[in-house]
Amino acid sequence: MKxxxxxxxxxxxxxxxxxxxxxSLPAPANPVWPEYVVHKVKRGHTLSMxxxxxxxxxxxxxxxxxxxxxxxxxxxGLKIKPKYRPALVSWYGEAFAGKPMASxxxxxxxxxxxxxxxxxxxxxxxxKNPHNEQRIVLQVKDRGPYVGRRxxxxxxxxxxxxxxxxxxxxxxxxxIVALPS
Numbered sequence: 249m250k251x252x253x254x255x256x257x258x259x260x261x262x263x264x265x266x267x268x269x270x271x272s273l274p275a276p277a278n279p280v281w282p283e284y285v286v287h288k289v290k291r292g293h294t295l296s297m298x299x300x301x302x303x304x305x306x307x308x309x310x311x312x313x314x315x316x317x318x319x320x321x322x323x324x325g326l327k328i329k330p331k332y333r334p335a336l337v338s339w340y341g342e343a344f345a346g347k348p349m350a351s352x353x354x355x356x357x358x359x360x361x362x363x364x365x366x367x368x369x370x371x372x373x374x375x376k377n378p379h380n381e382q383r384i385v386l387q388v389k390d391r392g393p394y395v396g397r398r399x400x401x402x403x404x405x406x407x408x409x410x411x412x413x414x415x416x417x418x419x420x421x422x423x424i425v426a427l428p429s
Contacts, residue, residue: 281372281385281425288427289324298326302424303333332376332421335399339407339416340392349390357404363390364400370428375402376421377410384409385425 287298295318299306306318313326320326341357349355351369362373371388386406393401398417407413412420 281374284327284329285424285427286325287328289320289322289326291322293320293322294318295320298328300333302328303331303422304328330424332374332423334419335422336397337375337400337402337407337412337418337420337422338393338395338398339402339404339413341404351389353389355390355403359403360384360386360406360409361389361403362386362400362406363392363402364388365391365394367424368428371424372426373400374423374425375400375406375410376423377412378419378421380411382410 285302287302289298295306295309299309309315309326309328310318312329340363344355345357347355349361349363355361362375364371364373367373367388369388369390372385373388374383374385376383384406386402390401393399396417400422402410402412404413410420412418
């Protein structure tokens with residue numbers, strides 16, 4: 249009887265409390281996002297830095313926001329229509345399994361998420377593999393990568409979904425679709 253209870257407890261734990269370690273969560277659906285993102289200017293931000301981040305020309309940001317000069321103020325909200333831009337990505341997996349991410353959540357390689365050095369945690373980004381047109385929308389939940397000129401680190405599941413895992417490090421197209429509120 250004790251053995252049966254122990255087996256039951258292990259199965260219950262495995263199924264209910266640690267599903268990410270056994271089952272792969274389905275790829276998130278690609279929801280419809282607003283056409284514009286409102287970027288809140290922080291100290292050190294410049295129009296050229298913001299334009300690179302969103303893949304939009306400085307002149308387009310100025311025109312959209314009625315700016316006549318390149319001066320922006322801390323706390324100012326800039327309305328931006330993001331575009332795809334190239335980014336160098338890599339992926340991370342089992343070596344980090346079970347460890348906490350910058351968001352405080354536990355990392356599981358089979359979950360769909362992405363890491364970035366500076367984007368606010370909770371930012372939603374659309375990633376597109378230009379070689380096969382595969383697209384996915386993921387949330388930034390961790391910090392990194394801290395190797396070379398890589399900009400994003402995909403979870404193993406996301407890299408498999410986009411079919412970039414074999415390459416290890418590759419260029420894809422990225423578009424910021426929503427900032428955390």
